[in-house]
Amino acid sequence: MNDQYQQLAQFYDSFVGKNRNYPEIATELSEIIGKDRDLLDIGIGTGIIVEYLLQIQPLYKITGIDNSESLLEQARKRLGQKVDLYYQSVSELDIAQKFDVAYSRGGAWTLVNDKSETMLASHIFSSADIQQSFDCVAKHLQEGGRLIISSSNAYGDNVVELDNDIIHKRVATTEFIENECYALLDYRFYQNDDLLAQQTLKLRLLSYPTFTNMLEQAGFVEQAINPGKCYIYSKK
Ligand SMILES: C[S@@+](CC[C@H](N)C(=O)[O-])C[C@H]1O[C@@H](n2cnc3c(N)ncnc32)[C@H](O)[C@@H]1O
Helix, strand or coil: CCCCCCCCHHHHHHHHHHHCCHHHHHHHHHHHHCCCCEEEEECCCCCHHHHHHHHHCCCCEEEEEECCHHHHHHHHHHHHHHCEEEECCHHHCCCCCCEEEEEECCCCEEEEEECCEEEEEECCCCHHHHHHHHHHHHHCEEEEEEEEEEECCCCCCEEEECCCCEEEEEEEEEEEECCEEEEEEEEEEEECCEEEEEEEEEEEEEEHHHHHHHHHHCCEEEEEEECCCEEEEEEC
């Protein structure tokens, strides 16, 4: 599997820690989850959000999947036996279990605002594979189970000072490649002007009508929109 995070992995926790309020994100997510307990984290990364979720509710039974071996390794170290972790892409999800809630917190897909339009930003590129990923999640949810896709602010330019005089710079551009729209995020890490690491993340952008139609085909109904936070779907 293509690990888009390999070069970023060593800096991941330090830069997301400066960019996001994970305790607040976990609290908001747990309020939506409510009394449900069996959770699937789609793109668990280094497991930060899960660590906070388990502090809020130790009875959550969480399964995390990710197709980045470098980030998943950090999740294994962070979470140990507290969760089940699988090196799997959501478009090939195959776990002998059904969940109450599946969520993608900036994981395999996220929602971004481009001017006044909400777009799905997907680490999975082809429409067929995106459709398959929604189908796979639907198959792994209980009847009435919910899918939560979070919104993200991680798609503009930014410069952040990390520890040890390391500077993180992100430059975001949008490009059309063979009539498909992509966000390209160029991540660079410098220390005293020396380039330590560089990686460009590519995300396919889909319009609201397009991804809504795909989710409906997979058997999801839009249940609620929490502007700037997340979209919630339930399985028919
Ligand atoms: C921006 S990171 C977010 C990680 C974590 N959810 C967090 O909040 O810190 C996106 C994650 O989604 C994972 N991902 C991307 N495509 C995926 C796929 N097809 N299946 C599973 N995970 C995927 C990436 O490897 C990465 O760990």
